[in-house]
Amino acid sequence: MHLLQPLAVLAAVTAVAGVAVNPLPAPRNITWGSSGPKHLAGPLTLRSAAASNSTIVTEGWNRAWETIVSLQWVPAATEAPIAHYAPFPTGVPPVKREAPSPSLRYVDVQVADVTADLQHGVDESYTLEITAESSSVEIRSQTVWGALHAFTTLQQIVISDGHGGLLVEQPVRIEDAPLYPYRGIMVDSGRNYISVGKILEQLDAMALAKMNVLHWHLDDSQSWPVHMKVYPEMTLDAYSPRDTFSQEAIRRVIGYARARGIRVIPEVDMPGHSAAGWKQVDPTIVACADSWWSNDDWTYHTAVEPTPGQLDIIYNGTYPVVQQVYGELSGLFTDDFFHVGADELQTGCYNFSHYVMEWFAEDASRTYDDLAQYWVDHAVPIFQNVPERPNRRLIMWEDIVLSTPHAHDVPKDIIMQSWNNGLTNIANLTALGYDVIVSSADFFYLDCGYGGFVTNDPRYDVMANPDASVPNFNYLGDGGSWCAPYKTWQRIYDYDFTTNLTDEQAAHIIGAASPLWSEQVDDVVISSKMWPRAAALAELVWSGNRDKNGNKRTTLMTQRILNFREYLVANGVQAAPLVPKYCLQHPHSCDLYYNQSVIQ
Numbered sequence: 001m002h003l004l005q006p007l008a009v010l011a012a013v014t015a016v017a018g019v020a021v022n023p024l025p026a027p028r029n030i031t032w033g034s035s036g037p038k039h040l041a042g043p044l045t046l047r048s049a050a051a052s053n054s055t056i057v058t059e060g061w062n063r064a065w066e067t068i069v070s071l072q073w074v075p076a077a078t079e080a081p082i083a084h085y086a087p088f089p090t091g092v093p094p095v096k097r098e099a100p101s102p103s104l105r106y107v108d109v110q111v112a113d114v115t116a117d118l119q120h121g122v123d124e125s126y127t128l129e130i131t132a133e134s135s136s137v138e139i140r141s142q143t144v145w146g147a148l149h150a151f152t153t154l155q156q157i158v159i160s161d162g163h164g165g166l167l168v169e170q171p172v173r174i175e176d177a178p179l180y181p182y183r184g185i186m187v188d189s190g191r192n193y194i195s196v197g198k199i200l201e202q203l204d205a206m207a208l209a210k211m212n213v214l215h216w217h218l219d220d221s222q223s224w225p226v227h228m229k230v231y232p233e234m235t236l237d238a239y240s241p242r243d244t245f246s247q248e249a250i251r252r253v254i255g256y257a258r259a260r261g262i263r264v265i266p267e268v269d270m271p272g273h274s275a276a277g278w279k280q281v282d283p284t285i286v287a288c289a290d291s292w293w294s295n296d297d298w299t300y301h302t303a304v305e306p307t308p309g310q311l312d313i314i315y316n317g318t319y320p321v322v323q324q325v326y327g328e329l330s331g332l333f334t335d336d337f338f339h340v341g342a343d344e345l346q347t348g349c350y351n352f353s354h355y356v357m358e359w360f361a362e363d364a365s366r367t368y369d370d371l372a373q374y375w376v377d378h379a380v381p382i383f384q385n386v387p388e389r390p391n392r393r394l395i396m397w398e399d400i401v402l403s404t405p406h407a408h409d410v411p412k413d414i415i416m417q418s419w420n421n422g423l424t425n426i427a428n429l430t431a432l433g434y435d436v437i438v439s440s441a442d443f444f445y446l447d448c449g450y451g452g453f454v455t456n457d458p459r460y461d462v463m464a465n466p467d468a469s470v471p472n473f474n475y476l477g478d479g480g481s482w483c484a485p486y487k488t489w490q491r492i493y494d495y496d497f498t499t500n501l502t503d504e505q506a507a508h509i510i511g512a513a514s515p516l517w518s519e520q521v522d523d524v525v526i527s528s529k530m531w532p533r534a535a536a537l538a539e540l541v542w543s544g545n546r547d548k549n550g551n552k553r554t555t556l557m558t559q560r561i562l563n564f565r566e567y568l569v570a571n572g573v574q575a576a577p578l579v580p581k582y583c584l585q586h587p588h589s590c591d592l593y594y595n596q597s598v599i600q
């Protein structure tokens with residue numbers, strides 16, 4: 001290709017001069033000057049009054065500095081001007097300039113409020129400034145959580161000078177704050193066990209991408225991995241004694257996350273997706289656990305995927321157990337938010353419950369919607385009454401409001417996580433007045449497109465490449481799995497989830513999260529399926545997918561995410577490659593369109 005100027009090729013390979021490396025996520029406002037890069041005089045010393053009151057700042061800076069020193073990072077993907085188009089702002093080609101003095105010696109951090117807790121909506125803004133005249137990096141933030149974001153920005157822009165020293169392009173001024181307060185990924189340790197080590201690896205990546213919520217889908221009908229004091233027998237339904245989380249391990253995850261500005265929000269999915277663990281306490285509280293899940297004869301299905309099991313909504317022994325389990329976990333998990341599931345209730349499952357069948361027989365007018373309402377009426381008061389969490393807010397999957405069956409009246413202060421029908425359901429829920437977390441499966445589900453997982457499936461026994469002539473092959477569409485195809489990072493980044501919402505509706509969106517359901521995920525593949533695609537979501541909810549003129553900046557994101565993938569790997573996160581390495585070393589040479597405004 002002919003797109004590159006020779007100087008830029010040299011920069012991509014050796015990076016001996018200053019490079020204005022734009023971090024991921026792109027800051028809301030970053031302004032570079034042109035007087036030339038500055039060297040670091042030696043170790044940057046933290047100077048912060050906040051440090052004496054908060055180990056978060058000191059430890060956060062120590063981590064960032066150790067990373068800077070140990071990686072001696074050379075950004076793999078710089079940007080180059082391209083003929084006929086304005087230069088891309090993810091890196092200017094180096095010009096030989098005098099590095100102005102003085103060189104950098106300090107990081108000065110001023111935090112306005114060191115006591116602000118890490119909870120929903122805490123101020124995460126920061127400014128970062130390096131000027132020609134000063135020997136310090138100036139960071140200001142409202143809270144220690146904002147200071148952490150400043151550090152992950154700084155560690156991405158300080159790079160190797162190619163001769164054993166470190167430098168940073170400057171002057172630079174960054175004003176930064178997230179668009180949305182809820183920016184997450186979802187890990188599922190119920191379908192397959194995910195070890196603490198791999199969860200910490202997700203947290204490392206999240207911190208670099210400025211994501212602040214780990215939604216932890218703890219269990220599912222298949223396994224219960226969490227050690228409970230109140231019912232130690234629940235972990236008899238872990239996959240093995242090793243495939244469990246002690247409460248100490250969970251506290252370690254929460255502490256590790258908090259040190260990085262990440263909240264851990266647990267999910268115990270109820271009343272659907274519930275068998276393992278619960279049935280050890282009392283088999284009667286679980287309906288249909290021993291049924292055939294029956295998707296081969298859909299009329300008789302009791303679950304949408306193996307393994308069946310739902311909490312019995314009418315049997316009154318269910319609720320005391322729910323209360324005990326939820327109460328203990330509410331003491332363990334320190335976040336104000338708790339996710340209580342409520343998705344995919346399958347009516348056929350309750351054919352196996354005498355209690356539910358008798359309840360219907362007592363009054364012929366009762367419907368499954370009434371049954372869903374019975375759950376809401378009896379379970380939500382338990383969930384909302386947690387003395388040690390006075391600010392408790394609940395999250396539920398949208399099904400409880402929008403699916404068949406659904407409850408008639410779900411309290412409006414419960415946050416809905418939307419995963420079906422893309423913009424339609426977001427519009428519906430926000431119009432109803434619910435706060436919404438966007439997780440639209442067609443855009444954000446990271447487990448899609450790897451083929452169906454259920455076995456003994458004759459649809460794969462076809463001697464031609466399946467197409468429309470094989471209706472419904474692989475559960476809807478090319479690539480297999482019910483939510484195929486695979487979601488590329490560009491698909492994720494380009495999702496305009498506020499399209500056609502009124503301002504009032506849009507204000508109800510508190511953020512987004514990318515789930516990675518783990519039917520086909522365990523320690524071996526979790527990081528490569530999660531990253532770097534989750535970083536596309538991270539930027540989408542941090543600073544958006546448009547430039548200040550309102551144009552989509554997906555093509556500019558390319559070099560950022562390719563570079564960020566290399567950075568994740570360097571930081572020990574097993575992120576998947578997105579392109580042949582040639583494409584990252586030769587910016588835009590792998591674009592489909594030469595026209596850089598083709599994505600709108």
Ligand SMILES: *[C@@H]1O[C@H](CO)[C@@H](O)[C@H](O)[C@H]1NC(C)=O
Pocket residue numbers: 029030031173175
């Ligand atoms: C971005 O920062 C620059 C430098 O501080 C400032 O001049 C400009 O007004 C800011 N732009 C926006 C959109 O805030």
Ligand SMILES: *[C@@H]1O[C@H](CO)[C@@H](O)[C@H](O)[C@H]1NC(C)=O
Pocket residue numbers: 049050052053114
């Ligand atoms: C640190 O805490 C002390 C005691 O609470 C307080 O007087 C001081 O102002 C705090 N310093 C900062 C920087 O917040």
Ligand SMILES: *[C@@H]1O[C@H](CO)[C@@H](O)[C@H](O)[C@H]1NC(C)=O
Pocket residue numbers: 299300301302348349351
């Ligand atoms: C449950 O009962 C209904 C009504 O009789 C029936 O249509 C459905 O097939 C049954 N489902 C199962 C799983 O038995």
Ligand SMILES: *[C@@H]1O[C@H](CO)[C@@H](O)[C@H](O)[C@H]1NC(C)=O
Pocket residue numbers: 316317320
């Ligand atoms: C459940 O109902 C039975 C029969 O009405 C009653 O004896 C029992 O106390 C109830 N148990 C709970 C936990 O409410």
Ligand SMILES: *[C@@H]1O[C@H](CO)[C@@H](O)[C@H](O)[C@H]1NC(C)=O
Pocket residue numbers: 402427428429431432
């Ligand atoms: C939301 O969807 C439900 C169920 O499909 C429908 O009854 C309701 O009218 C919709 N509401 C809005 C505000 O779109």
Ligand SMILES: *[C@@H]1O[C@H](CO)[C@@H](O)[C@H](O)[C@H]1NC(C)=O
Pocket residue numbers: 423499500
């Ligand atoms: C948004 O609304 C416009 C005008 O009603 C309509 O033409 C367009 O299809 C809508 N966009 C989406 C994505 O629904």
Ligand SMILES: *[C@@H]1O[C@H](CO)[C@@H](O)[C@H](O)[C@H]1NC(C)=O
Pocket residue numbers: 595596597598599600
């Ligand atoms: C690039 O694509 C956009 C969108 O299709 C179009 O408006 C513009 O004219 C194209 N530019 C050139 C130089 O072809």
